[in-house]
Amino acid sequence: MCARTIDEIFYIFAQNQRNATQTEQIKVPVRVRIKDIALKAGVSTGTVDRVIHNRGNVATKVKEHVERVMTEMGYKRNLIASTLAYNKTLRIAALIFDQDDPYWFQINQGLEKAQEATLHYGVNLDTFFCDQGNPVMFQKLATEIVESHPDAVLVAPLFLKEGLHFLQLCAKKGIPVAIINTQMPKAKALCYIGQDSYQSGFIAARLLNFGMKKKATVLLLNLDPGPTNAQHLLDKERGFREYFKDDGKSITVLSENFEQYRDQKALKSWFIKILGKYKDLSGVFVTNSRAYMLLDCIDKRYFQDIVMVGFDLVGPNIEYLKSNRINFLINQNPVLQGYLGVINLVNHLILRQEVAQIQYLPLDIVVRENCDYYTRANVSYPATIF
Amino acid sequence: MCARTIDEIFYIFAQNQRNATQTEQIKVPVRVRIKDIALKAGVSTGTVDRVIHNRGNVATKVKEHVERVMTEMGYKRNLIASTLAYNKTLRIAALIFDQDDPYWFQINQGLEKAQEATLHYGVNLDTFFCDQGNPVMFQKLATEIVESHPDAVLVAPLFLKEGLHFLQLCAKKGIPVAIINTQMPKAKALCYIGQDSYQSGFIAARLLNFGMKKKATVLLLNLDPGPTNAQHLLDKERGFREYFKDDGKSITVLSENFEQYRDQKALKSWFIKILGKYKDLSGVFVTNSRAYMLLDCIDKRYFQDIVMVGFDLVGPNIEYLKSNRINFLINQNPVLQGYLGVINLVNHLILRQEVAQIQYLPLDIVVRENCDYYTRANVSYPATIF
DNA sequence: ATTCTTTTTGTGTGCGCGCACAATAGACGA
DNA sequence: TCGTCTATTGTGCGCGCACACAAAAAGAAT
Numbered sequence: 001m002c003a004r005t006i007d008e009i010f011y012i013f014a015q016n017q018r019n020a021t022q023t024e025q026i027k028v029p030v031r032v033r034i035k036d037i038a039l040k041a042g043v044s045t046g047t048v049d050r051v052i053h054n055r056g057n058v059a060t061k062v063k064e065h066v067e068r069v070m071t072e073m074g075y076k077r078n079l080i081a082s083t084l085a086y087n088k089t090l091r092i093a094a095l096i097f098d099q100d101d102p103y104w105f106q107i108n109q110g111l112e113k114a115q116e117a118t119l120h121y122g123v124n125l126d127t128f129f130c131d132q133g134n135p136v137m138f139q140k141l142a143t144e145i146v147e148s149h150p151d152a153v154l155v156a157p158l159f160l161k162e163g164l165h166f167l168q169l170c171a172k173k174g175i176p177v178a179i180i181n182t183q184m185p186k187a188k189a190l191c192y193i194g195q196d197s198y199q200s201g202f203i204a205a206r207l208l209n210f211g212m213k214k215k216a217t218v219l220l221l222n223l224d225p226g227p228t229n230a231q232h233l234l235d236k237e238r239g240f241r242e243y244f245k246d247d248g249k250s251i252t253v254l255s256e257n258f259e260q261y262r263d264q265k266a267l268k269s270w271f272i273k274i275l276g277k278y279k280d281l282s283g284v285f286v287t288n289s290r291a292y293m294l295l296d297c298i299d300k301r302y303f304q305d306i307v308m309v310g311f312d313l314v315g316p317n318i319e320y321l322k323s324n325r326i327n328f329l330i331n332q333n334p335v336l337q338g339y340l341g342v343i344n345l346v347n348h349l350i351l352r353q354e355v356a357q358i359q360y361l362p363l364d365i366v367v368r369e370n371c372d373y374y375t376r377a378n379v380s381y382p383a384t385i386f
Numbered sequence: 387m388c389a390r391t392i393d394e395i396f397y398i399f400a401q402n403q404r405n406a407t408q409t410e411q412i413k414v415p416v417r418v419r420i421k422d423i424a425l426k427a428g429v430s431t432g433t434v435d436r437v438i439h440n441r442g443n444v445a446t447k448v449k450e451h452v453e454r455v456m457t458e459m460g461y462k463r464n465l466i467a468s469t470l471a472y473n474k475t476l477r478i479a480a481l482i483f484d485q486d487d488p489y490w491f492q493i494n495q496g497l498e499k500a501q502e503a504t505l506h507y508g509v510n511l512d513t514f515f516c517d518q519g520n521p522v523m524f525q526k527l528a529t530e531i532v533e534s535h536p537d538a539v540l541v542a543p544l545f546l547k548e549g550l551h552f553l554q555l556c557a558k559k560g561i562p563v564a565i566i567n568t569q570m571p572k573a574k575a576l577c578y579i580g581q582d583s584y585q586s587g588f589i590a591a592r593l594l595n596f597g598m599k600k601k602a603t604v605l606l607l608n609l610d611p612g613p614t615n616a617q618h619l620l621d622k623e624r625g626f627r628e629y630f631k632d633d634g635k636s637i638t639v640l641s642e643n644f645e646q647y648r649d650q651k652a653l654k655s656w657f658i659k660i661l662g663k664y665k666d667l668s669g670v671f672v673t674n675s676r677a678y679m680l681l682d683c684i685d686k687r688y689f690q691d692i693v694m695v696g697f698d699l700v701g702p703n704i705e706y707l708k709s710n711r712i713n714f715l716i717n718q719n720p721v722l723q724g725y726l727g728v729i730n731l732v733n734h735l736i737l738r739q740e741v742a743q744i745q746y747l748p749l750d751i752v753v754r755e756n757c758d759y760y761t762r763a764n765v766s767y768p769a770t771i772f
Numbered sequence: 773a774t775t776c777t778t779t780t781t782g783t784g785t786g787c788g789c790g791c792a793c794a795a796t797a798g799a800c801g802a
Numbered sequence: 803t804c805g806t807c808t809a810t811t812g813t814g815c816g817c818g819c820a821c822a823c824a825a826a827a828a829g830a831a832t
Contacts, residue, residue: 044781055821080470080817082820083466083819084466084467084786085821086787119462120465210597362756362760364751364756369589369749370585430812431789432811433812436810439790464789467790470787471789471816473817
């Protein structure tokens with residue numbers, strides 16, 4: 001009675017129907033089980049199992065036959081049952097940066113969301129926080145992580161050299177790695193989830209360019225502690241400059257790093273100096289989420305005719321966006337980066353699904369009027385794995 | 387040995403570890419099972435089960451005790467096991483519109499994606515396609531659907547009256563409904579997933595306004611068959627007009643319906659006439675995904691000084707966006723609308739989770755430079771339920 | 773033909789939960 | 803005290819799969 005031939009793949013829906021008051025019978029595709037394959041192929045479930053998982057020890061002839069029956073009947077592994085029976089835990093180690101920074105706080109929110117969603121799949125997330133601008137600490141945490149033998153790793157490799165080293169270590173140990181935030185083309189990881197930095201710089205330029213005069217100076221500003229050798233910053237700058245190359249105007253692109261951005265006075269006097277030097281400064285592009293820090297210490301009136309473009313929907317940025325002091329923000333979707341980073345590892349390791357190697361998140365253009373829709377968390381990225 | 391007291395909620399991770407070469411022991415939170423609760427509370431699993439599901443037939447004292455133990459130990463239902471054991475099928479009937487229209491094609495793609503993702507949860511999706519501009523057919527299909535006793539319904543209530551009627555029928559039968567695309571404030575449904583139409587009209591206006599002269603005329607154009615009584619169109623127009631009310635300029639907003647949009651000649655001559663009448667026409671806002679239809683039949687040179695804003699990333703629109711004939715598109719995320727519509731019903735019925743009643747999708751501003759990131763399907767909306 | 777390997781195939785148990793049904797205790801009247 | 807009825811509690815099976823182990827069949831060697 002559990003027997004189902006290929007011709008019986010459809011069964012009467014009413015049987016399983018809860019409110020089976022209806023007499024009308026509706027046919028519904030039924031899920032084919034290992035048992036059904038075994039019966040049809042005239043073997044035991046164990047043999048089918050061996051074929052499915054390529055465990056070997058199956059006569060070639062039998063194997064082929066079973067495979068044929070499987071495709072005929074359209075077998076699909078039941079992920080629910082499979083996961084339940086698999087019954088393994090998975091430890092993921094994540095290496096990100098200190099949560100004082102609202103951007104990294106949001107990344108971590110994504111991680112926590114993912115942890116919650118995957119708890120039932122036996123996923124355990126260990127998150128390590130590195131101080132920004134501290135490659136030594138990064139190196140140390142990386143070593144610690146590798147030595148703790150995690151099943152998978154998620155990392156934001158802000159430091160070029162140390163990041164690469166970490167990835168190589170993981171590769172040697174056979175630990176799959178998901179990269180977020182900063183792409184590392186040279187490294188072979190399971191996947192990268194984040195933005196196309198080059199293109200984000202390009203778009204930033206385009207947004208600055210809206211209504212800009214024929215001749216002007218624009219400033220690309222890195223507010224980063226320590227040396228900015230992160231790949232994504234270099235790419236952003238490339239994209240930014242590229243746009244102005246052939247826009248038909250005559251725009252001078254100035255690019256500057258300012259490391260002591262936490263020192264308001266220093267930042268202020270430095271920027272005022274820039275303003276004095278470049279009288280036609282009409283656009284500022286802050287390459288990370290710290291645009292607000294510049295605005296915090298410089299008076300409104302200096303920005304009268306300057307278009308501001310920044311990154312990320314962090315609290316202070318949003319305020320400036322709403323008060324029209326920032327014109328555009330490009331959303332890097334930190335929450336989704338963290339979330340998808342974990343999800344992809346789980347997809348790979350537990351659900352054994354293919355994952356795309358490069359997953360560029362959209363470059364959301366955020367203005368005052370559509371800002372709320374990106375910040376409100378009312379859209380339920382499914383709270384549970386589908 | 388299965389016994390776990392509250393103090394033993396942490397156990398040694400290495401036990402379950404696959405590559406258990408390590409000697410270091412890592413503590414990991416363990417998932418509490420019904421069995422653990424039962425043991426701790428000194429009752430049987432059946433009793434715990436009755437408490438969890440509020441099935442009654444439990445002495446008040448015992449019930450309270452079990453509940454206390456549950457919160458103490460932090461019990462969380464294992465969705466995997468729960469779903470597997472629940473073993474019910476769920477038939478969802480979806481009522482959307484004919485797939486010839488690329489927009490509705492994308493909605494359906496979302497539905498199919500969701501069907502695939504939820505197959506393991508025993509979800510069966512029945513999709514009904516209504517002809518656009520045909521309320522009679524809508525009514526008929528709605529009746530048919532209600533009579534087939536689905537477990538849940540997903541609908542895009544383009545027709546005000548018929549939509550409301552459908553929703554009332556479902557409410558009477560106790561069938562939960564997810565609404566997409568068109569909000570119906572009066573109806574009480576499980577949830578609405580789509581855009582804030584008012585705000586999308588508002589943003590469209592803002593985008594048109596970029597670099598527009600002080601005095602100009604803009605056209606809001608409905609290309610819809612039949613009477614456009616859909617709520618979302620009305621809301622869009624409200625938002626659109628609202629923006630120009632206090633922008634400090636003097637913009638005349640013209641709004642027109644043109645039903646025979648499929649007739650290229652008619653559309654062309656009609657639009658040329660408009661152009662002749664309003665010499666200062668400098669912006670056109672097409673309120674749905676059919677902006678391309680206008681461009682298809684009107685020569686490029688007529689649009690020299692006209693900013694175009696439309697909706698949706700359908701093929702022809704994208705082409706015009708890339709060739710600079712459409713300046714902005716607002717993405718309504720049709721795929722996600724369909725996908726989340728189904729997912730939310732499943733979340734509600736199978737996973738028995740709370741779902742938010744209004745889920746506004748972001749108002750993505752799409753320009754030539756960020757278009758690809760919205761169309762590429764490389765970001766894996768988790769292929770399986772989380 | 774017999775024994776011993778090796779290959780191939782079959783069977784049984786458990787994952788955690790939901791639910792039907794069996795079992796027990798308590799209440800009450802005869 | 804006993805039976806009966808009801809309120810409460812306990813037990814067992816199945817969901818579909820993964821995996822360990824038992825069983826059988828097929829070769830290989832004597």
